[in-house]
Amino acid sequence: MKIDELADRIRAADRRALARAITLIESARADHRTDAVRLLDALGRDRQALRIGLSGTPGVGKSTFIEAFGLMLTALGKRVAVLAVDPSSARSGGSILGDKTRMERLSREPLAFIRPSPSQTELGGVARRTREAVALCEAAGFDVVLIETVGVGQSETMVAEMADLFVLLLAPAGGDELQGVKRGIMEMADIILVNKADGDLKSQAVRTCADYAGALRLLRKRPQDPDGFPKALTISSIEADGLEQAWDEMTMLADWRRSRGIWERKRADQARFWFREDVRHGLMRRLTEDAALRKRLAELEKAVAEGRIAPAAAATEALAPLQSQRAKDA
Amino acid sequence: MKIDELADRIRAADRRALARAITLIESARADHRTDAVRLLDALGRDRQALRIGLSGTPGVGKSTFIEAFGLMLTALGKRVAVLAVDPSSARSGGSILGDKTRMERLSREPLAFIRPSPSQTELGGVARRTREAVALCEAAGFDVVLIETVGVGQSETMVAEMADLFVLLLAPAGGDELQGVKRGIMEMADIILVNKADGDLKSQAVRTCADYAGALRLLRKRPQDPDGFPKALTISSIEADGLEQAWDEMTMLADWRRSRGIWERKRADQARFWFREDVRHGLMRRLTEDAALRKRLAELEKAVAEGRIAPAAAATEALAPLQSQRAKDA
Numbered sequence: 001m002k003i004d005e006l007a008d009r010i011r012a013a014d015r016r017a018l019a020r021a022i023t024l025i026e027s028a029r030a031d032h033r034t035d036a037v038r039l040l041d042a043l044g045r046d047r048q049a050l051r052i053g054l055s056g057t058p059g060v061g062k063s064t065f066i067e068a069f070g071l072m073l074t075a076l077g078k079r080v081a082v083l084a085v086d087p088s089s090a091r092s093g094g095s096i097l098g099d100k101t102r103m104e105r106l107s108r109e110p111l112a113f114i115r116p117s118p119s120q121t122e123l124g125g126v127a128r129r130t131r132e133a134v135a136l137c138e139a140a141g142f143d144v145v146l147i148e149t150v151g152v153g154q155s156e157t158m159v160a161e162m163a164d165l166f167v168l169l170l171a172p173a174g175g176d177e178l179q180g181v182k183r184g185i186m187e188m189a190d191i192i193l194v195n196k197a198d199g200d201l202k203s204q205a206v207r208t209c210a211d212y213a214g215a216l217r218l219l220r221k222r223p224q225d226p227d228g229f230p231k232a233l234t235i236s237s238i239e240a241d242g243l244e245q246a247w248d249e250m251t252m253l254a255d256w257r258r259s260r261g262i263w264e265r266k267r268a269d270q271a272r273f274w275f276r277e278d279v280r281h282g283l284m285r286r287l288t289e290d291a292a293l294r295k296r297l298a299e300l301e302k303a304v305a306e307g308r309i310a311p312a313a314a315a316t317e318a319l320a321p322l323q324s325q326r327a328k329d330a
Numbered sequence: 331m332k333i334d335e336l337a338d339r340i341r342a343a344d345r346r347a348l349a350r351a352i353t354l355i356e357s358a359r360a361d362h363r364t365d366a367v368r369l370l371d372a373l374g375r376d377r378q379a380l381r382i383g384l385s386g387t388p389g390v391g392k393s394t395f396i397e398a399f400g401l402m403l404t405a406l407g408k409r410v411a412v413l414a415v416d417p418s419s420a421r422s423g424g425s426i427l428g429d430k431t432r433m434e435r436l437s438r439e440p441l442a443f444i445r446p447s448p449s450q451t452e453l454g455g456v457a458r459r460t461r462e463a464v465a466l467c468e469a470a471g472f473d474v475v476l477i478e479t480v481g482v483g484q485s486e487t488m489v490a491e492m493a494d495l496f497v498l499l500l501a502p503a504g505g506d507e508l509q510g511v512k513r514g515i516m517e518m519a520d521i522i523l524v525n526k527a528d529g530d531l532k533s534q535a536v537r538t539c540a541d542y543a544g545a546l547r548l549l550r551k552r553p554q555d556p557d558g559f560p561k562a563l564t565i566s567s568i569e570a571d572g573l574e575q576a577w578d579e580m581t582m583l584a585d586w587r588r589s590r591g592i593w594e595r596k597r598a599d600q601a602r603f604w605f606r607e608d609v610r611h612g613l614m615r616r617l618t619e620d621a622a623l624r625k626r627l628a629e630l631e632k633a634v635a636e637g638r639i640a641p642a643a644a645a646t647e648a649l650a651p652l653q654s655q656r657a658k659d660a
Contacts, residue, residue: 040643043640274634275645279645282648310375311601311607312366313367313370
């Protein structure tokens with residue numbers, strides 16, 4: 001299929017074309033990459049979804065939440081895409097979203113589109129591809145793009161760099177339980193949702209929520225927040241309770257930021273961030289696609305590993321050919 | 331001073347020469363950088379310290395611990411260097427180690443050397459420089475190098491990439507308290523020390539330690555660990571209690587890894603990591619030191635921010651001059 005035709009079909013919300021395009025951007029082949037770059041540019045950037053980053057450690061009920069939240073949104077007539085950034089999925093061979101059976105009902109929903117994390121070992125690669133998949137989903141006219149992460153290493157930071165809002169999902173915590181929340185992530189969160197506020201856990205969820213609400217009040221107010229944000233709420237995914245309120249808070253926050261130019265400024269910053277990432281990555285590829293340079297790089301790396309040369313000195317030597325090439329050119 | 335002379339004086343454990351050399355590696359000036367690279371290579375890599383990475387959120391008593399632990403080590407006749415990776419210190423204008431008054435006694439100790447975090451805004455830069463300062467301290471014959479971090483963003487990962495052991499310092503936790511421990515950091519830790527096991531907090535510290543010991547047992551056993559590791563211990567920095575035991579555990583673990591080649595393999599992996607980081611950084615500098623390329627890069631970045639071009643397409647364009655240069659060359 002021609003790139004222009006693929007672009008047209010994506011913009012016409014053709015799901016198969018979208019899936020195919022995501023496969024294209026995930027490909028490591030150089031010719032595929034050239035096509036992917038052309039496609040992304042051809043699609044334009046006139047359509048915007050609400051991009052929601054979602055983090056939560058395993059066991060907090062992320063899949064159940066996404067299913068319930070997604071179904072609530074599709075019931076409102078919203079088109080919802082679910083993507084994932086999970087560098088660990090490549091290691092385990094599985095995927096953060098598992099087989100879609102974990103979100104069985106949502107995956108059958110015509111207004112929903114679910115795509116597992118690209119299977120690459122390097123976080124940068126996974127994140128870059130997911131970010132481009134987000135752009136494809138926006139071009140395909142989705143209203144909401146949920147980007148989930150399990151929070152391995154720096155993945156929250158990467159997801160925050162492609163999301164308009166960042167939601168942290170927590171489980172009710174007992175006194176001796178590890179919540180796994182790092183200060184940095186607390187500060188990244190726009191909304192904290194304490195899940196499982198149902199049955200026996202309900203009162204514990206309410207207490208946990210109050211604890212986090214208290215903790216959030218201790219954080220410095222950020223210029224991107226209206227009064228009362230970041231906010232902590234309780235929800236129950238299995239009883240579908242509190243989900244609409246959570247959605248109202250998200251849209252309210254998004255509207256507030258849009259009306260003040262904060263939304264647009266953030267999107268511009270994010271685009272800059274990914275441009276720099278792409279340049280960095282491209283530079284590295286350039287150095288390793290030349291066979292002679294790649295060989296030299298491998299030799300230097302071996303010398304470094306064996307302690308025969310300091311990393312900085314080896315790097316200087318590795319980059320020397322580029323310099324002499326420039327000098328020759330001048 | 332000539333580079334060779336500076337190297338000789340560092341190897342002779344001259345503290346002023348060491349301080350001066352660290353200032354040199356922290357400098358952004360190109361000629362300083364050339365000297366720094368030469369110095370690092372001239373110093374060799376035949377001396378090894380035990381490099382201990384130390385993480386802990388503010389309030390757990392990190393400075394107090396370092397002071398007590400450092401004094402215990404110097405009392406044993408060990409030479410101790412304390413360095414820091416703290417990208418946030420550049421923002422606040424302060425430093426993780428504050429003025430040295432926070433470790434007043436240790437800073438007066440002839441066997442100890444304390445150096446605050448380099449003041450750079452970018453984590454990569456801070457970490458690279460600290461890693462080189464570690465190499466300088468090793469060449470100067472220190473037995474132990476403590477590298478502390480407050481755990482902003484990815485800084486633990488960076489510290490883990492330059493340390494032989496990773497120690498996580500925690501405070502006794504009540505039920506409604508945020509410990510701020512992320513799963514990834516738990517998995518990074520070789521030893522967890524629950525501080526403040528004294529006075530009113532003692533029983534709470536013991537409970538917290540038991541909780542973490544339990545949590546550690548839930549983690550998969552790593553090939554780099556003997557039985558019983560990772561381990562959780564209680565200590566009291568102010569009563570200097572448990573510090574020698576902690577040190578015994580550290581040296582035991584280090585010896586175990588040394589005897590199995592794990593230590594050396596890890597150091598080789600780390601050297602490779604920093605070589606790649608240096609190459610990546612050097613490539614980026616190359617692209618931005620050429621005035622014409624820098625201008626083009628800025629224009630493309632602006633276009634990306636304004637949504638006129640997709641990040642990937644802009645990156646392809648930014649890198650095109652390098653390509654045509656190569657083609658011209660061929």
